[in-house]
Amino acid sequence: MNFNIRKVCCIGAGFVGGPTMAVIADNCEDINVTVVDINKQKILDWNNSDLKQLPVYEPGLEEIIQRRRNKNLFFSSNVEQEISEADMIFISVNTPTKTKGVGAGKALDLKWIEASARQVAKYAKGRTIVVEKSTLPVKTAESIKKILEAASFDDEQKHFYVISNPEFLAEGTAISDLQKPDRILIGGENKEAVDKLGDIYLRWIEKDKIIKTNLWSSELSKLTANAFLAQRISSINSISALCEATGADINEVSLAIGMDKRIGSKFLNAGPGFGGSCFQKDILNLVYLCNFYNLKEVADYWKKVIDINSWQKERISKIVVEKLFGTLTNKKIGILGFSFKANTNDSRESPAIKICKNLLEEGAKLLIFDPKVNSKQIKKDLINENENDQNIQICNSIYETSKGVDAIIIITEWVEFKDIDWSLMKENMRSPSWVFDTRDIIDEKLIKSNGINVWKLGSY
Secondary structure, three states: OOOOOOEEEEEOOOOOHHHHHHHHHHHOOOOEEEEEOOOHHHHHHHOOOOHHHOOOOOOOHHHHHHHHEOOOEEEEOOHHHHHHHOOEEEEOOOOOEOOOOOOOOOOEOOHHHHHHHHHHHHHOOOEEEEEEOOOOOOOHHHHHHHHHHHHHHHOOOOEEEEEEOOOOOOOOOHHHHHHOOOOEEEEEOOHHHHHHHHHHHOOOOOHHHEEEEOHHHHHHHHHHHHHHHHHHHHHHHHHHHHHHHHOOOHHHHHHHHHOOOOOOOOOOOOOOOOOOOOHHHHHHHHHHHHHHOOOHHHHHHHHHHHHHHHHHHHHHHHHHHHHOOOOOOOOEEEEEOOOOOOOOOOOOOOHHHHHHHHHHHOOOEEEEEOOOOOHHHHHHHHOOOOOOOOOEEEOOOOHHHHOOOOEEEEOOOOHHHHHOOHHHHHHHOOOOOEEEEOOOOOOHHHHHHOOOEEEEOOOO
16 A cells, blocks of 8 residues: 555544544644535534634644644535545444334434435545544445445446554543553454554554554454443442442442552442433443344443443432432522533533433423533423423523522532632522532531531431
8 A cells, every 4th residue: 555644534523523633733844634514503613712602612623723723734515525635534423322223222323324425425535544433333344445446346446445443532632642552453354444543643642552453353342342331330329329228338339449550440439420412322222233143241341331321310309309308399499510520511422411301200390500501401301392491590500500409410520610609609599408429529517507408418
């Protein structure tokens, strides 16, 4: 494969495609990188002169966009042209869980993957390396290859090399994860194609962190990694309930088991449950794959990780109702945090969605504040098309969420929630007042000294 990678195109301008391509452009100034998307508004947002209006919030991303945009980093809705000019094409489109048909509720919907592959097959020219970046079920590359091989058969000038390069990003730390990754995984059958992508990463990443495998190992590794991480969260959350029942403290338990070097301390923080675009979707797909290959016991095992996660959110909602005398009718509840974790504006599968919906069903009126998730997205997540939003108020500050409320629920671990003046909050709240801390970020004694009742996840 005697050609240089001069131009890279990424199909998909979302939470993975945008930051990943920005970091590649920042470290490879001699390569032109273009991110394309059929959503023209999203491309307009990426090109917005006000960097605060970028569609993705990640610490450090604004600075990279400012350095590289319109130099060797571009955002375009001209998908056909950019594909035709690219030497390497990343496919980084959404792969949601299917809502109907075979595998509904578990299998991934690959319609955007197929659509992207067909665009590449139609418009790419000459030799093109096609990189799977989206999280995909094992053997998806086989389908992509068949689409591309058909195009090669019709046009002998076209040659495609499919490789897998899954992302291992945590939202909120995506830029540092890209700059200093634990590992880079590249799977493929063509060694030269794998090496070409590897050479790009070698510009800023140590050689021993680049792992090269076959296609299927690479695809399955991503699903498995997310499943293992989610499993740890469900495990510690199940123990948080036992701590509350027995008088143990979840933080002390987490510390004790996390110091075991065989276990480690990461992903042992109890909370309201995991969220985001990956964990639940990927585990459900793993369940589907296991059932497809007649591994029912394995499927049942991983399904329990999802069940515990759902149970945790229901459990928190029930505790709020119980502490507020068994009814929330016409009571106001302040919600601090709506993103699924701190340092991101992503609310997909956020625990806040289910908890808030449960409270609304109980008759509560919600005052919601999140530093990065906008009001339009919050209402979209909580309200069906034909419903009104009279019981939802989006607040512009932390203190606004306390006006006339019976309780405050901390759902996301934003750093600004650690230094709240609870004496000011208490002045606005009804008595008796409550704070429900699902993230263990507040000083319990300080809040109680202001006459506020406190419930902390995993404490007696």
